[in-house]
Amino acid sequence: xxxxxxDSSRSNxxxxxxxIKSWLLTKDHKRIALLYLVAVSIFFSVGGLFAALIRLELLxxxxxxxxxxxxxxxxxxxxxxxxxxxxIPAIPAxxxxxxxxxxxxxxxxxxxxxxxxxxxxxxxxxxxxxWALINGGVDTGWTFYTPYSSMYSNTQVTLVxxxxxxxxxxxxxTAVNFIVTVHRMRAPGLTWFRMPLMVWALYATSIIIMLxxxxxxxxxxxxxxxxxxxxxxxxxxxxxxxxxxxxxxWFYSHPxxxxxxxxxMGVISELVAAFSRKKVFGYTFVVYSSLSIAxxxxxxxxxxxxxxxxxxxxxxxxxxxxxLVAIPSAxxxxxxxxxxxxxxxxxxxxxxxxxxxxxxxTIGGLTGVFLATMGLDTHVHDTYFVVAHFHxxxxxxxxxxxxxxxxxxxxxxxxxxxxxxxxKISALLVFVGFNLTFFPQFIVGxxxxxxxxxxxxxxxxxxxxxxxAGASVLGLGYLLPIIYLTWSMRxxxxxxxxxxxAVGLEWETASPPPTFNFDxxxxxxxxxxxxxxxxxxxxxx
Amino acid sequence: xxxxxxxxxxxxxxxxxxxxxxTAATVWVAFQHFGDPWNDVIAxxxxxxKATLVVLFFMxxxxxxxxxxxxxxxxVLFLVVLLLITMSDFLTRGWLxxxxx
Numbered sequence: 121x122x123x124x125x126x127d128s129s130r131s132n133x134x135x136x137x138x139x140i141k142s143w144l145l146t147k148d149h150k151r152i153a154l155l156y157l158v159a160v161s162i163f164f165s166v167g168g169l170f171a172a173l174i175r176l177e178l179l180x181x182x183x184x185x186x187x188x189x190x191x192x193x194x195x196x197x198x199x200x201x202x203x204x205x206x207x208i209p210a211i212p213a214x215x216x217x218x219x220x221x222x223x224x225x226x227x228x229x230x231x232x233x234x235x236x237x238x239x240x241x242x243x244x245x246x247x248x249x250x251w252a253l254i255n256g257g258v259d260t261g262w263t264f265y266t267p268y269s270s271m272y273s274n275t276q277v278t279l280v281x282x283x284x285x286x287x288x289x290x291x292x293x294t295a296v297n298f299i300v301t302v303h304r305m306r307a308p309g310l311t312w313f314r315m316p317l318m319v320w321a322l323y324a325t326s327i328i329i330m331l332x333x334x335x336x337x338x339x340x341x342x343x344x345x346x347x348x349x350x351x352x353x354x355x356x357x358x359x360x361x362x363x364x365x366x367x368x369x370w371f372y373s374h375p376x377x378x379x380x381x382x383x384x385m386g387v388i389s390e391l392v393a394a395f396s397r398k399k400v401f402g403y404t405f406v407v408y409s410s411l412s413i414a415x416x417x418x419x420x421x422x423x424x425x426x427x428x429x430x431x432x433x434x435x436x437x438x439x440x441x442x443x444l445v446a447i448p449s450a451x452x453x454x455x456x457x458x459x460x461x462x463x464x465x466x467x468x469x470x471x472x473x474x475x476x477x478x479x480x481x482t483i484g485g486l487t488g489v490f491l492a493t494m495g496l497d498t499h500v501h502d503t504y505f506v507v508a509h510f511h512x513x514x515x516x517x518x519x520x521x522x523x524x525x526x527x528x529x530x531x532x533x534x535x536x537x538x539x540x541x542x543x544k545i546s547a548l549l550v551f552v553g554f555n556l557t558f559f560p561q562f563i564v565g566x567x568x569x570x571x572x573x574x575x576x577x578x579x580x581x582x583x584x585x586x587x588x589a590g591a592s593v594l595g596l597g598y599l600l601p602i603i604y605l606t607w608s609m610r611x612x613x614x615x616x617x618x619x620x621x622a623v624g625l626e627w628e629t630a631s632p633p634p635t636f637n638f639d640x641x642x643x644x645x646x647x648x649x650x651x652x653x654x655x656x657x658x659x660x661x
Numbered sequence: 662x663x664x665x666x667x668x669x670x671x672x673x674x675x676x677x678x679x680x681x682x683x684t685a686a687t688v689w690v691a692f693q694h695f696g697d698p699w700n701d702v703i704a705x706x707x708x709x710x711k712a713t714l715v716v717l718f719f720m721x722x723x724x725x726x727x728x729x730x731x732x733x734x735x736x737v738l739f740l741v742v743l744l745l746i747t748m749s750d751f752l753t754r755g756w757l758x759x760x761x762x
Binding site for chain 1: 728732735736739742743746747749750751752753754756757
């Protein structure tokens, strides 16, 4: 069995070549994943810093730390950096890049050079974003709503829109690579319905990226033309329509929520199966639910426009379609919990994140149904209720999934085990800190506190103090993995090929894997997650 | 296989001649007055025809395998979704009489 491979002196992708050039010009999907890991972690830290400043300002009702225009730039840059440079690329470009070829038994992605190019395109976009930041940032909100952004804002709208435009190309390159790899490079015996659910999730995500990102690109081009040349496409004073911008923007940006959450759902399916030692309940339904979410996600964008002057008839259609998304999402949640039933459940760190995801995503998803209801949305639109809702989905969902996956595959990535004790402490801090930060925002939002203001009435202070206290706990929870994962790369115990006793092709090669992933070409003879046919392997970690 | 299909120069020249002719037609249409909304409809129709020719011949989709054709059809389908649903807003805004509008 390949699980016996533990000799660290053998060649692997980490020691196959040395020197900075071997990393910066690598075409190995695993090394590119690590380059992405470093880059997205930097952006996550910068975005987190903005979040910390926002929370500090909101500790007191008075706007006493920053001026309103600076506050506008803070929340805008927090949103832009977190969404375009962390949440969208995090799971596909880091975990997907590393794990997808291993999961399908391929030597690499289909287009290794395009993969490297996607990283550098991402870096160029990131540098433009940082350049815009140094030059004053942007104050429109990450949604760039017109005509303020196009005609009136004197901040770096064009530069930031250009950064988003370029980042989109990076996403598309990764998506093309994933789609072609899944179609063309699966190991013999790995039929479509034997593929791990993570692969299905990445595949569905790639389709969304391919279909939606070009619309964002052309929308941002129109915005840049409006902002720099005052053409007036979205300016009502010149016969343009600002609501058209919202339609085009959300045609991408609502599916973008699924670009963020679907890969996390794929991770959770892997974790729930591995730590319950069971095949995911209703595997086929979970596959179709991913595809349904990808499809339905394209039909619901108008729920962002309920109070923007959109026709109430269109609003009613969007409301119904939005509620439909709850069905495939619920299929996933019910199937994960059904998988836990009578499973041999263990509570290592990745599973803690998975369980956290299920709970938090459920709250995020259900409050999404509130917001899909036109009457209720009119009441809570642009309040902290919305802020809490999307953070439950994006942070409670995507980041929990990302951290769960990062811990799960860390022994494979680094060849080392991380300290389980500290990892559990960190998972606990993240869960407690997250809820303390964002649950009060549901209440204060429902009570009427609007988002995007640097000052607020004193009666809301208690909720904001809770939020800020929670944010500091959450920040500590995020800081710990950066420390102990980095530490483990040098000092961690050596990881065996399969520390979790999990099934899947990625666990049948060494940790860390050789440059071309497998010493012998793998052949798949079983369905995914066939724990019931395998002898129980020891869990080392 | 699609990548082995060799397109003759004659085909390319014919297609590019069509594209130039359609461009000329676009310019001619722009100076005519067919009445609202026919100028737009004709211009968009010509543009769609040109795009179809480029996709089929210059991008070799005509000779590609079914998966590639499916990808192209899917992209067009989603463009239709974008346009149709967006129009469902613009076309129904006036249904609810708003005083002053």
